[in-house]
Amino acid sequence: MQRYRLGNLEVFFLQDGAFRLDGGAMFGVVPKVLWSKVAPPDEANRIPLTLRPMLVRVGEKWVLVETGVDDKPGEKHRRIYAIDRSTNLLAALKALGLTPEDIDLVVNTHLHFDHAGLNTVRDEAGRIVPLFRRARYVVQRQELYDALHPHERSRASYLPENIEPVLEAGLFEEVEGEAELLPGVRVVPLPGHTLGQQGVVLESEGQRLVYTADLLPTFAHAPLPYIMAYDLYPVTTLETRKRFYPVWAEEGYLVAPPHDPTYALGRLVLGERGYTLVPV
Template structure:
């Protein structure tokens, strides 16, 4: 288990957390990229699954704690955990506690989207009831994503689990935004449709330094090339166009990137060469 990774972004203090590993089908994760190509980048297990991680981001912005993503849902039970080779517990809360941050201290939870591996600890069992894990937080999501999550279709239903969404709705804690939004000074939400139409990335800026949390636009460093789009993306051609537009922005702005599913070092920067875009590991 990787411990929290501390970094400074200008005057901001950030921590890249870890909520453990998830093992997903390698072919689905790399989409149209042939197995003979993607196995040069990562080694699958005996069931063709590859190791990914969950890397939520904790930031102190304007005197408030902001948590970007809440890790994976382990609540469905042992079959679910076996399918994805999950541990029994969410280490996210323990990592927060080690930093002296209690769930009640979080003022903002940013859901890049509401899939079970990104919003899994939106809720937890407390006193025999499913309740919001962060009771004093506003859970910020794009309005379109909230609409899709509460009215899923046959293709998306398995990814949107009501247990991660319903209790937050009932508590009135969701804050739906529309389009690019400055949530706090130096913290901006940027729509990055494709994986879902309502997915958003998170950009932070302080003293001329910039960082972007990529969400599933770029799940891992090795999936940076433009055509390396997951089969899980509901709108892959939209992903492609979003990548072209957003990559140009992040490259020009010299953004440090946090990859939401990177199993190794979670930080990188975009570079472009003869074969197009790729990412290189970067130090904090």
């Protein structure tokens, strides 16, 4: 867990374990000879990643961005993705003296299993129920629609057990486009990985931070062409990066990617060879 003070906001970067995904898929059309220098793969060609939810204290309110992954899919799923949850979200909350009942808002940047896995849990009777029962789950309307109507290419990433119990409980709050959730906390559309993906922008006392979702999954993905094959709309990802990167770089935003295995925060820098993300 890492803590950061952003003006009058308290920001905590938690961990919900680690996992691995295929390096070729993570870097799309970028040749392995290039991406392997910044993300060395294992014997199965998978690169190390982390699950890094962000927790924000806004006055007396607690906002949780992402809920990580969880164990509902079973051992085969855990083995395929080399999921290691020896550090996990619930333990991180407990270390802060919090329980799921203390969370007021959950922001799902999108509803893939590695970002929304702990939206729900199995209760003592084996039923799958929302974990954050007092919270509103904020999601873009487009994202919720696409998650409920997946196609052959997206179906493996959208697990109904992470979505339908929240919908049935009436806990989803759908937004369309940019929206302020609390003073200093807003969501902004960042389409490309999915059409309904959103990021979270924090602003306080002249300081700004953006949680990028999978527009920028790790520090190694900062160059404009380093776009995942997992992105459903890679050209849209490129257009979104070209729109936001100059703003984030020129205005000194702190940038928080969700999956970097080493660093939680950086700043975008434009050099002769393009953009890089420099650790803070």
